[in-house]
Amino acid sequence: MTPSPPSRPDTATPPAAVPDGADHPPASPSRPGALRSWLAVVAVGMGVFAFTTTEMVPIGLLPSMSRDLGVSEGTVGLSVTLYGAIAGLFAPVLTVATRRLDRRLLLLLVLGxxxxxxxxxxxxxxxxxxxASRLLTGFAHGVMWSIAASIxxxxxPSGQAVRATAVVFSGISIAxxxxxxxxxFIGQSDWRTAFWAISAIGVLILAAVAFLLPSLEPRAVARLSELPKLLRDGNLRIATLVxxxxVIGHFAxxxxxxxxxxxxxxIPSEWVSALLLLYGVAGVIGNFAGGAAAARALRTTxxxxxxxxxxxVVLLVVNGRWQPGTIILLLVWGIAYTALPVCLQTLVFASAPQAPEAATSLYICAFNVSIALGAxxxxxxxxxxxxxxxxxxGAGFSVFAALLMTRYRVTRPE
Known part of the structure; x- marks a missing residue:
């Protein structure tokens, strides 16, 4: 079925699809200066960094956590799986439940x-x-992801919206x-040390947010019953399905x-961790490069x-055992994938400018549930x-996503 036109025309410059009245405070003498504003954006990005780190860090600590707590490594691994599931499934509910809170106050509460x-x-x-402690943090994680980019x-300024989104999502790549x-590394001798360190980082981020962020009144308030109605918009439905x-294809x-x-x-086993580190470095590049390209041509990017x-991914298999080719293709994979969260989040904003946080909560739900399905x-x-x-x-799901993306409608050529 041909998707319905977007609520507001998409353009070649995505930030214009986010109306100033919905997402940007009007210019006023009290609005923080440019440097302070960008430092605040960085603080929000560091919050995303901290949440992503705490979500995934048990993976590297499974043996020591297993021995200390007297359960199997697979059982400890559920602390990662269920964390992600809670974050995804409850993001829409909790985002709507907190819809009337000042966004600065909500962010401070989430970080607390x-x-x-x-x-x-x-x-x-x-x-x-x-x-119990992991599930508590998982509830906060879903809200954090729902509000971070919109904050x-x-x-x-509206013309720098995609760049701000890229800064926020760079927290994922940097984590x-x-x-x-x-x-x-720091949890090798005692896994608890890693979580104490993450807690300390959280305190610093909380202090930075308290100092840098202005009061942000909630806008585009949505009710839980209205969430399914958002998906009637063809473009938002396409963005969520893509x-x-x-995510299923990538994580599979x-x-x-x-x-x-x-x-x-x-590849020798001793090289694998170094290659995955390079993959992560390539991801940081892809995050910002993708944001810059999306600001010019969102759908095409x-x-x-x-x-x-x-x-x-296909060429990695075709390449066989030629190691230089494997390394290059792995880096290309990293660049391509980490550019996508910025693009997809911007698609969501452009598709539902009247309810950006509620739409983002649906995006986060799809994202996190799909991680588990892909694995x-x-x-x-x-x-x-x-x-x-x-x-x-993984490549098959990606091709399917590309076919879905061709159904995303723009009102004029990019």
Missing amino acids: IFVAGNVFTALSSSYTVLM AIRLV SVVGVPFGA TAAM AYTYVAPFLEQDAG TLACILLLATA LAGGWVVDASGPSAVMFL
């Missing part, structure tokens, strides 16, 4: 819960306490490169990239990144057919 959750994790005396774009490996297909493949590199690409990712689907395929087969599965 983040600090408390990590302190409780560090103090966990049993697996039950660990899971950031209200702090800067992959720095946060998660650093957390695993997100789901892309990326979750099992280490065994693929070792078994099928012939999104489609190009999806197809580039699919091509890189699950990849596990079935890798067990049945091996690591190369799961790469084709």
Whole structure:
């Protein structure tokens, strides 16, 4: 079915699709200066960095956490799986439930819960306490992702909205490169040390937000009953489906990239962690490059990144054991994938400018649930057919996402 036209015309410059009245405060003498505004955006991005780090850091600490708490590594791993599921499933509900709170106050509340959750994790005396503290932090995580980008774009002029979104989402890439490996490193002797360090970082971010952010009254208030109505908009429906297909495909493949590199690409096991670090560095580049390109041609950039990712993943298999080719294609994959959250978030804003946070909560729900679905689907395929087969599965979902993206309607050529 042909999607209905967007609520507001999309243009070649996505920030224009975000109306000033909905997302940007009017110019006034009390509006913070440019430097203070961008420092506030960076503080929000650091919040995303901290949440992403705490979500994923148990992966590098599973053996020590397992021994200390007296449960299996797989059982401890549920602290990552259920964290993501809670964050995704409850993001729409909690975002709507807090719709009348000043966004500065809400962000401070979310960061306060983040600090408390990590302190409780560090103090966990049993697996039950660990899971309770992780689930508490997971609830806050969903709200953080729903409001972070919309807060950031209200702090800067409308023409710089995509750049602000890129800064916020750079927190994800930086967490992959720095946060998660650093957390695993400092937690080698005692896994609790990592969570104490994350708690301390959370306190610093909370202080920065309290100092830098102005009061931000809630706008575009939505009710829970209105969330399904948002998906009647063809473009928002397409953006959500593209997100789901892309994330399922990426995580189906990326979750099992280490065994693929070792078994099928012939990469020595001692090289794998270094290559994944390079993948993360490439991701930081892709995050900002994708944001710059999306500001000029949103639909085209999104489609190009999806197809580039699919091509890189397929060529990794075709490339065989030629190591230089494997390294180059892995970096291309990193650049293409990490450009996509900025593009997809901007698509959501452009598709539902009348309710940006509510629409983002649906996007976050699709994103986080699809992570679990992708890892699950990849596990079935890798067990049945091996690591190369799961790469084709990831590419297949990416191609499907590209086909969906062609249905996204713009009102004039880019």
